[in-house]
Amino acid sequence: MTATADAEAAANELTPLADYLGSVLRRLRALPPLDLDLTQAHGNVLAEDVVAPHAFPAFDQAAVDGYAARWEDISGGGRGPSYVPAPSGTPGGRTIRLNVVGDLGAASWRPVRLTPGSCFSVAAGAPLPVAADVVVPVEWTDQGMAAVEIFRTPKRGYGVRRAGEELPAGTLLARAGTYVSPALVAVFAATGIGHVVVRPSPRVVIVATGDELVDVGRGSQPGQVVDANSHALTAAAAEVGALAYRVGICDDDPEGLRGLLEDQTLRADLIITTGGTGTGPGDMVRRILSRREGGRAGPVTFTDVALYPGTALGFGTVGAEEVPVVCLPGDPGAALIGFEVLARPAIQLLAGAEPVFRPSVRAHLLETVSSPGGLREFRPAHVAERRGGGYTVQPLRGGPFTLSGLAEANGLLVLGERVTTAAAGSTVDVLLLDRRR
Structure with missing residues (x-):
């Protein structure tokens, strides 16, 4: 033989x-679940689906710094605004003047209402006055305090975030098996969640x-x-x-x-x-x-x-x-x-994570390699995206045993049990390694 x-x-x-x-x-089997404070949940995997108990945003609010107004007032359809000559170079040749009846910050809580021809100076995140349906950015105005002149008219709804427009109450925020990322922590906190059930x-x-x-x-x-x-x-x-x-x-x-x-x-x-x-x-x-x-x-x-x-x-x-x-x-x-x-x-x-295996791609092999028959080989390689889509993979020198190759690799070239030679130009499987650089 x-x-x-x-x-x-x-x-x-x-x-x-x-x-x-x-x-x-x-x-x-996945480890038994734990109920953790939100500040400790990052990096774990959810053991249960998470549903929003409250809406986000929780109330109508300003999305930008500016002046909360009624759109019909600044569009010319209302009875309240006064029209004045526009500064030189202003499109349309005229501006709109509104009375500023108050200031609203993010900590304001008393409900207020707009009357025709008036507006409120608002900070981003401030609750909107009743009847307001637009926020004029401060840079589109003369930044007046008692009265403000508006040089540009935004579309209706500009600068406004309505209650629940992003996440209504009852929205499924994340399914069991989801990794708790920093952004997901923010979503949970914003919708009123203080504890989540995770796999440790x-x-x-x-x-x-x-x-x-x-x-x-x-x-x-x-x-x-x-x-x-x-x-x-x-x-x-x-x-x-x-x-x-x-x-x-x-x-x-x-x-x-x-x-x-x-x-x-x-x-x-x-x-x-x-x-x-x-x-x-x-x-x-x-x-x-x-x-x-x-x-x-x-x-x-x-x-x-x-x-x-x-x-x-x-x-x-x-x-x-x-x-x-x-x-x-x-x-x-x-x-x-x-x-x-x-x-x-x-x-x-x-940890309850899904999927359990590394992501993989199919890649264009740049160099002919040989592999022992009957064994599934994992060889250090460098993977790159091609212009126009797809990937290329370059095997690294020294084969699978070299530590220097593993340290340099961002992927593992996978050659199946029946492969003894993989020719340059062929398509092969590559596991993508997570390398934070």
Whole structure:
């Protein structure tokens, strides 16, 4: 049997990524909802539909600084206005003069009424006088105090915001599953909402395992590898919106690992480990967490998935509370790809967010690339919009394992299990990464 045939046979024994993700995500449930004060709700996902209890605007109000008037007075249809010669260069050759009978600010609350030939000086946000149906901007006038001359006539309704014209009472403001953004907080507050029911942000604990690991602040050397994974995965979990806690490094000690995971179940909704998922002599995580005891299977099942890089992934629960645990490979590039395809969707599901996966686009491939057969490859790439619509994608040098490529990438080029070569000019799938720059 040739080397190619051996590779294809091995790939056929792997679990398809889609099947694996489906089996994992079906075991997870969104966290129980919480009733939170509006000031604490930002960044969470709504657990219930939200309906406006009050209208917005709550009352008729001025939208601009100016003079609230009756349109029939300033249009010439009423009996009240006085016409005077217009300043040089004014269109129409005449202005309209109205008596200013008072001032209204945003804090004014007494109801007032306009009489023919009169107006009120108003600030933006001030309640409108009864019978007012237009606000003349202050720059269209001589800004008079006792009487005002109007040089331009706006259309009826200009500068006016009617009660409920934007959001009537009873309007559905947001559905369950909606992310609470700053603008949505403003909408809730403006319509009289002080509390909302949301899914809490998942508490995610990250643990790096391996006797070889040392903390940051030094360089790697033979027998010692700087722990990049726990720092990177903590940042990745925080980017999704989780409350991320980096525990740090755990040696390959069976009792130490079990005790650490048991302790972390008290403060975690999800635990992520990195390292030790393979079958080599030093891969203790797989050996410890999948060990059968008392005739029962271990708490975590490790699966060889048709994924490149990082085929070996683990998922299960630990502790009496059965806290979900995701086990990712130890290679930093494979760990970050594993986070994207498995841990990130799990966090989104726990948070009640929809959709759980990154958005994707179809893009024009700029360079021919090869891919291992039988594996779904995720390769760092740069995505750009084309003039006239559509996208192009440029694979980054070094392939999927390179940290520098992942740091530069704004997308992940996805090559399916049956793809061994993707030619330049072909159309491929690309996951869009959220990079805040």
